[in-house]
Amino acid sequence: MKSLISVIKRVTKYQLFLPVICLFLVLIINLIQTPSFFHITMKNGVFYGYIIDILNRSSGLIIMAIGMTLVVASSGGADISVGAVSALSGAVCVAALGTDEVYKMPYFASILLALAVGLLCGIFNGFLVSFMKVQPMVATLILFTAGRGIAQLVTGSFILYVKPKNFEYLGSFIPGVPIPTPCFIAAFLAFFTWLVLKKTALGMYIQSVGINLKASRLVGLNSRMIIFFTYVFCAFCAAGAGLISVSRTASIDANNVGLNTELDAILAVAIGGNSLAGGKFSLAGSIIGAITIQALTTTLYAMHVSADQLPLYKAIVVVIIVALQSPVIIKLFRSIKSRLFQGGLVKEAVK
């Protein structure tokens, strides 16, 4: 009994406890509603199933959430331009490839070009926030509105389609590989980011700057550069997510690619148990948050909720998840826990 209590206590102290529980709850609801939810089948040499679908569709969001996590941690503000940036880089990629049977320029070159455009957007955002000291929300609002405009300019306000089949590899499957490509990209990016944060002092620097900018400067950190970097990285991630998105449909609709994804990305960070005021962060938390959001969407579709009503149900669940992690509820949990586990001891001490 005692060891069980200590295990429970240790597990519940873990920062990721609540995010994981939330994801679990969403999945369990699925299992009850749709018994076939966890079935994975093989069709045409690739895996099919709700779970695969969730992982596949959440990849773009995971990528954005990783970038967003660092932005939030370093600056205590959010980059709301990520949706527009993803549309812009998608547009650049498609426009560079052209709509003919053969590419106008090599596939890889166009991807690099699109990513470079993403970097450029990040440099713009980062410069405004870290060097000009514009509030993050205001600074990124510029590209939030202008980004899609530029994308329209690039596409000539048309919906463009890419014809060669291999364009779709990035957003769906590479022939012979049964797992969707976006999963690999998201996993690779997560691993790479984790590695950089672990093997360099960057993670500590970002947290330090996010917690106390002045103190960080006085211990010799180049706080501006660190904040600048996170914005550049975030826009780079957004560009990557945009590429996946256009590849999925083999087309670019500058008005719809990445629409409202900035909100989902911020939400993923919050659901992951990260404070939007900056400072300490958990990358794993944000990734779990992103998967939870997608799982929720897929669940609701599986329950035959129509697309128009989706946001309402999603909002209800999100409110519950966020409230579960709010300081007030956490404090309540703690006092219940201490009453359960320590009540006896304290009473004895009082006597």
Place this chain on the structure above:
Amino acid sequence: MKDNEILTMRHISKNFIGVKALNNVDFTLRAGEIHALMGENGAGKSTLIKVLTGAEEFESGEIRIAGIDHPIINRSPEEAQLNGISTVYQEINLCPNLSVAENLFIGREPKKNGFIDWKTMNKKAKEAFDALDINIDVTLTLDNYSVAIQQMVAIARAVDISSKVLILDEPTSSLDDSEVEKLFSIMRKLRDRGLGIIFVTHFIEQVYAICDRITVLRNGELVGEYEVENLPRLQLVAKMLGKDFDELSEIKRENSTVMDKDSNILVDAKGLGCSGIIKPFDLKINSGDILGISGLLGSGRSELARTIYGAYKPDKGSLQISGNKLNVRAPIDAMKAGMAFLPEDRKEEGVISDLSVRENIIIALQSKRGIFRLLSKKEQEELTDRFIEILNIKAADREVPVKQLSGGNQQKVIIARWLLTNPDFFILDEPTRGIDVGTKSEIQRMIVDLAEQGKAVIFISSEVEEMLRICNRMVIMRDTSKVGELKDDEITQENIMKSIAGGTAV
């Protein structure tokens, strides 16, 4: 409760996980007295105050207050206020962009036809301040006034809301002498009105200047309650520390360990200055020097130090460190040249509150090494443990957030942070502010040790006695310029005062 008692706390106990923060503590406050609550960091002063004001719960004991015939439990500061207990904290919790009158009445503005009645509000505010002999324009916004006045506004507000018990938590730590005197006169007025005032402070002199009684806590337990006239200073300190006083008495260094002056110049500033912040100054510091900087608040004490470190970017003059010209663009340049800087404001510029003790200690060294040469987890842990031991830092674990440590221990963490970078030149801006007597003398001794090892130290303190004790040189500041320099035997209270006051150059 006896007749003149307005607050009694009996057998108060409070546990933090694994630690007894308060153990069976009694406290009694009488009407019309100023009662000092004294103790080292971690003695339980803050916890007792928090329990009283409802910021923390307590496990056992009872609190009674005059006029309420049952024990009270405050669950929030608002509830405490309803019960007649108001608190003014060191950090002022007012709105700088609202007028003084608004600050006084915020949340309970006088209304007329549903709208704020400005005329009445300003009139009432004026009356409230006049009664305390504070002559200010209540219609100006609060940020027009000095910290001292802001504090007095906070007090006026607290007293106006509910007036039985007033708690002043370290109100004087950012005030200069004349402002402290003004505050004291207000405290005396309130005492004469029959208020009970609990005064939490680290300044022993101030306790003797104003208080009637002293309650001493140590390690969460009550040591005793004393009348001020029956408790000499030395005994008070002994009771706080729980040991005899001689340990503290003299940290005198062998003055001027005859050094070949010019050959050891470590820092050489020529005409260094920063427009609008500090006027150009010349300053030479030798290795082995402990250089004090004295001057009134706002005279440029900190600014001089910050300009050398590059926290303000100098735009005039030149700086040489060990004979090499140094162009400081950012603090990292100064660090690489062997400097360390402990800022005055520990909370705002020192600790990185949510990071662990370990991260706070190693961050300066890490930043000096650069982002790619990460100290391994093992190295970090070893270094942290070593300094926790050397400096006797009291922390439950090296991984707890530094904000959970007491003020004195946080300061030690920052000192450890800089010791770790092995600098030749320390700039310590108020390293002993808001720190208990025991830690204070530990820090002073450490500074003397550093100097004896041949390091140079700039030591800034608003307590002149402290600098008299350990400095061998002294720079005097007035109106953002350096006006004098004293050394060795010239360093006396009198000379310093003269020099600060101006007139004859020393």
